[in-house]
Structure formats: C-alpha cells, structure tokens
Amino acid sequence: MESVVAQLALPENWTSHDFVHAVQTARERRMLVLPLPATAAVGLCGVWFAAAHADVVFHRPSADPVIRRHTLSHECGHMLFDHGSDTRLTPDEVATFLTGIDLEAHGLEPSDFRAGRGLTDYDDPAEHEAEVFATMIATRVTPADARKRDRLLRAF
Numbered sequence: 001m002e003s004v005v006a007q008l009a010l011p012e013n014w015t016s017h018d019f020v021h022a023v024q025t026a027r028e029r030r031m032l033v034l035p036l037p038a039t040a041a042v043g044l045c046g047v048w049f050a051a052a053h054a055d056v057v058f059h060r061p062s063a064d065p066v067i068r069r070h071t072l073s074h075e076c077g078h079m080l081f082d083h084g085s086d087t088r089l090t091p092d093e094v095a096t097f098l099t100g101i102d103l104e105a106h107g108l109e110p111s112d113f114r115a116g117r118g119l120t121d122y123d124d125p126a127e128h129e130a131e132v133f134a135t136m137i138a139t140r141v142t143p144a145d146a147r148k149r150d151r152l153l154r155a156f
C-alpha cells in the first residue's frame with residue numbers, strides 16, 4: 001500500500017485537484033468527479049464507476065474539505081487496488097442510479113458504465129482496504145497542513 005501512495009507522488013499540501021491529477025496519471029485514465037444525484041441513498045458518501053475510457057466518482061457534496069478528500073481518496077483506493085469488479089451491481093441498478101444525470105455533457109454514455117463500487121454493502125475486505133488507504137492519505141496531509149498553519153500564524 002505504501003508503494004501505491006508513493007507512486008502518486010503527491011505534493012505537500014495537496015488539494016483534491018492535485019489528487020485527481022495524480023490518480024489520472026497513475027491509471028492513465030481520465031477521471032470525472034461529480035456530485036451524487038439527489039436520488040442517491042442517504043447513507044452513501046461516494047460511488048466509483050469504471051466507464052470504458054474514464055473513471056467517474058460521484059461524491060456527496062460537502063462544505064468540509066476533509067470529508068471531500070476522504071470520500072475521494074476512498075473511491076480512488078478502490079480504483080488503485082483494482083476493486084472494480086463488483087458483479088453484484090446489476091446493469092439495472094447502474095441505470096437507476098444514473099437516471100437524470102446528463103452523461104452526454106461529460107462525453108459519456110450509459111453503456112460505458114461497466115463496474116461500480118459503493119452501492120452495495122460495506123462489510124467487505126475491499127471496503128476496509130479503501131478506508132485504510134484514505135486514512136493513510138489523510139494522515140500524510142495532516143503534518144504539512146499543521147506546518148502551513150503554523151507558518152501562517154507566525155506571519156502575523
């Protein structure tokens with residue numbers, strides 16, 4: 001898992017934008033980050049779909065950047081550890097989830113969506129692995145953030 005984190009080569013004080021860029025480079029695939037549709041289950045924070053030529057992450061919009069980064073890194077953990085083949089997710093479930101989302105605006109078609117993660121139960125080793133990854137990524141950022149705040153405080 002450390003090697004995956006190292007491969008991303010995230011800069012200090014990385015933003016969600018840096019993170020998406022790093023994962024796109026690692027996977028050599030485009031990534032789209034979109035808000036979850038209003039119809040999504042209340043307990044759902046994020047979903048990843050592996051489309052034919054892109055990864056699509058839906059996340060619950062949150063004003064808290066820590067929560068946004070955690071959801072994003074959890075879903076990217078699924079991508080980076082190849083958790084993509086959730087065969088329990090039926091094409092009907094995918095279609096229902098995507099109803100009302102303007103995929104064409106993003107150059108995608110519903111038939112592009114092959115596999116997804118996040119719609120089924122969380123009692124799963126892959127969910128644990130994605131959580132550990134998200135936590136590792138998060139703790140990596142904390143000391144840098146702390147130093148940055150410290151520098152800011154000293155400047156005043």
Ligand SMILES: [Zn+2]
Pocket residue numbers: 074075078117118127130
């Ligand atoms: Zn998950």
